[in-house]
Ligand SMILES: Cc1cc2ncn([C@H]3O[C@H](COP(=O)(O)O)[C@@H](O)[C@H]3O)c2cc1C
């Protein structure tokens with residue numbers, strides 16, 4: 001993991017500036033394509049290329065279970081994690097559908113599902129059978145968190161070898177909004193009640209219990225808010241650690257990564273706290289309805305591309321946003337310049 005941190009360089013500011021200047025030579029009023037222009041500049045800064053490609057995208061879903069599910073913090077039983085892994089493997093989940101739309105394969109990586117996974121095609125990188133219950137003990141041991149981070153790094157490097165030019169990571173893990181909320185409260189210092197949401201759809205009574213469980217876990221684990229790895233280890237999850245590793249690897253390999261919803265953004269915040277240069281490689285796909293997502297986005301000074309009222313995870317919102325990146329790169333690659341098209345620019349009037 002230290003090796004990957006050493007490999008991360010800031011995005012190429014100079015390449016971004018070149019893209020900004022080139023955009024104003026294209027046949028449109030300067031700045032008229034708005035956020036698409038900002039996106040094109042960022043993609044040039046990430047890749048160092050004036051006309052980069054984001055094709056093909058890779059979708060990787062990390063799955064793991066959470067000991068804290070035993071506290072009754074989710075609307076669904078823990079067994080759903082493994083059942084959804086089988087569904088991903090069969091191509092039937094929302095993220096499979098959206099991945100097919102964008103021409104991406106979905107790789108499913110088991111980093112810590114609590115039961116044996118028999119579904120074909122699932123990558124076995126199981127670190128343990130779920131985390132420990134953070135209300136009672138540290139969710140992970142430091143070596144487990146490191147192993148899960150490394151599973152994320154390895155998965156991204158596998159995707160790059162297969163030709164990936166853009167990364168979308170998602171997650172599946174019943175009770176992972178509880179783990180993410182606990183991490184976020186410690187990392188930002190915001191009150192737990194201000195960022196906890198309904199996750200899979202718990203009722204108000206269960207929500208009160210969820211807040212209490214998280215507050216109890218935070219007090220008992222006593223993680224140092226300035227030590228992101230410790231926060232991840234004591235309060236996080238194996239799939240959240242793998243996602244953190246995936247964002248670190250994307251940055252190290254200068255690969256644009258589209259961040260999904262609440263859980264993904266907490267992993268992204270963790271990666272950025274570990275290495276602030278990661279931030280430049282991240283594009284935020286959508287705004288989740290989970291209240292903590294706004295807190296996490298603010299902590300990263302991030303503005304998501306889409307606002308669809310979604311609250312699913314799996315990488316679904318990031319996959320939906322991907323065509324906007326394609327549009328940004330196509331604009332750079334295919335639009336005529338004022339000179340090429342013989343269109344008068346403002347300066348020529
Ligand atoms: C069928 C089903 C499919 C899902 N796909 C993603 N999640 C999402 O819901 C879970 C987090 O919510 P909580 O913390 O309330 O358990 C995660 O697994 C997340 O990816 C799902 C949840 C369910 C039930």
Ligand SMILES: O=C(O)c1cccnc1
Pocket residue numbers: 177199200260261262263264288289290293310311312313314
């Ligand atoms: O935004 C998310 O990632 C999310 C929200 C609720 C449940 N699962 C995931």
